[in-house]
Amino acid sequence: MRLTDEYIFRQPEKYQVILLHLVAVFERAIPEVELLFKWGIPYFYYRKKPFCYLAPNHKKGFVDAGFARGFELKRNQDYLIGENRNTVKSLRYCTLESIDNRILEDVIQEALGLYK
Numbered sequence: 001m002r003l004t005d006e007y008i009f010r011q012p013e014k015y016q017v018i019l020l021h022l023v024a025v026f027e028r029a030i031p032e033v034e035l036l037f038k039w040g041i042p043y044f045y046y047r048k049k050p051f052c053y054l055a056p057n058h059k060k061g062f063v064d065a066g067f068a069r070g071f072e073l074k075r076n077q078d079y080l081i082g083e084n085r086n087t088v089k090s091l092r093y094c095t096l097e098s099i100d101n102r103i104l105e106d107v108i109q110e111a112l113g114l115y116k
Helices: 005-008 015-028 103-111
Strands: 036-039 041-046 047-057 062-066 089-093
Touching: 005 015, 005 036, 005 041, 015 036, 015 047, 015 062, 015 103, 036 047, 047 103, 062 103, 089 103
Parallel strands: none
Antiparallel strands: 036 041, 041 047, 047 062, 062 089
C-alpha cells in the first residue's frame, strides 16, 4: 500500500471521505497527476512540480486542498483562502457535502493552465 493511501485510511472517517473524494476528482481531471507523500501529507505533483496538497486540520475540522501556485489564480476568489500565505491558496472543506465539484474542477483546470 502506498504511503498516501495509508495516511488517508488512518484519518478519522470525516476526513477520510473528503480526502478520497478529492483524490478521485483530481485523478479524473488530470490523469497524469502523481499523488506523492511529501512533508507528511498527500501532495499532487504535475510534471514533477508541486501542484496541490491535501491537509486535514483536526483541530479546526476541515481539509485544505492547497494549490501551490494559488496566488496566481484569478477565478473563484470568493472560495479560495489565502490566510496571509504568499503562494498557496486553498479550497477548504468541512464535510463531503460542502464540496462543489464544479468549483473544484474549475480551480483545478485554471491551476493546470499555469503549468503548461
